[in-house]
Amino acid sequence: MMRLGLPSIRHFVTNCSNKMSATDPTKEKLIFAPNRYQYTKASLHKEDLEGKDPLLLFNDWFQEASKDSAIQSPESTTLSSARLPSGRVSSRLVLLKELDHRGFIIFTNLETSKKAQDWETNPYASLSFWWESLQRQVRIEGIVEHLTREETEEYFQTRPRVSRIGAWASPQSTVIQDRKELEERVQSYKEKFGEDESVLVPAPKFWGGIRIVPLEIEFWQGGQYRLHDRFSFRRENLDSDYQLVRLSP
Numbered sequence: 001m002m003r004l005g006l007p008s009i010r011h012f013v014t015n016c017s018n019k020m021s022a023t024d025p026t027k028e029k030l031i032f033a034p035n036r037y038q039y040t041k042a043s044l045h046k047e048d049l050e051g052k053d054p055l056l057l058f059n060d061w062f063q064e065a066s067k068d069s070a071i072q073s074p075e076s077t078t079l080s081s082a083r084l085p086s087g088r089v090s091s092r093l094v095l096l097k098e099l100d101h102r103g104f105i106i107f108t109n110l111e112t113s114k115k116a117q118d119w120e121t122n123p124y125a126s127l128s129f130w131w132e133s134l135q136r137q138v139r140i141e142g143i144v145e146h147l148t149r150e151e152t153e154e155y156f157q158t159r160p161r162v163s164r165i166g167a168w169a170s171p172q173s174t175v176i177q178d179r180k181e182l183e184e185r186v187q188s189y190k191e192k193f194g195e196d197e198s199v200l201v202p203a204p205k206f207w208g209g210i211r212i213v214p215l216e217i218e219f220w221q222g223g224q225y226r227l228h229d230r231f232s233f234r235r236e237n238l239d240s241d242y243q244l245v246r247l248s249p
C-alpha cells in the first residue's frame, strides 16, 4: 500500500479542493492549514508560580519581552469589549501605557470609539498579549475603571504636541468624508492652541485612560505538539484572593 507523508497529503488535499473549487468557486479555500512551527522554548511549573503576585509576574514577562530584540512592540495588545444587549464583540490593537498594582492602563477616546460605547453598556474587557519569539501569550480579563483627570493629564503631557492636538481633532471611529476633513480639523486645533510649545494643550474631556482591573490573568507558554503550559490566576471578585490553576491546552 502506498503511504503518504505530510507534504503529499497536503498536495493531495489541495488538489482535491482545487478541483472542487474549479466547479464551485464558493468552495475555494483562500488559506488552508498554513505551516506552523513547534513551540519548544520553555515550560512552566506550578511551584515556580505559586504565591506570586500575577501583576508582578506579568511585569517580569514584559521586561523579558522588552529586552528581546525580536519583539518590536511588547506593549501592543489586543483589547476586546462587548456591547449589551446584543453581545456583539469588537477587538482592536492598543498600547499598554502603564501597569500599576491595580491593573493595566491604556489611553483612548472615551466617547465616540466603539470600545467606549461598549463600556457604556458593559464594563468588562480583555487584553491578549502575544510575544512570538518567547512563545508566550498573556490573557487578561477584568473590569474597566476610569483614571482620574490628573492621571490622564500626567500621561497626556508626555505625548508630542501634534499628537495631543490629534486627540482633539479626531472624534475616533466616527465616519469622515476624506483625509482633508481630518487635516482641516487638525489645522483648526493648531490655530486654537497656537504654536508656542509653552502653552499647554490639555487632554480633551472625551479622551483619557482606563485601567483594566483583572479578575483573571493567564500565562501561556507554548509547548511541543501543542501541549502548552497554561496557568491562570483567577478570583471571584476584585476583593478576593487569586487562585492558581493549571489549564488544559
Ligand SMILES: Cc1cc2nc3c(=O)[nH]c(=O)nc-3n(C[C@H](O)[C@H](O)[C@H](O)COP(=O)(O)O)c2cc1C
Binding pocket: 076, 090, 091, 092, 093, 094, 095, 096, 106, 107, 108, 109, 112, 113, 114, 115, 116, 172, 173
Ligand atoms: C499597534 C497599534 C496600537 C494602537 N494603539 C492605540 C491606543 O493605544 N489607543 C487607541 O485609542 N487606539 C490605538 N490604536 C488604534 C485602535 O486599534 C483602533 O483603531 C481605535 O482605538 C478605534 O477603535 P474602536 O472604535 O474599536 O474603539 C492602535 C492601533 C495599532 C495598530
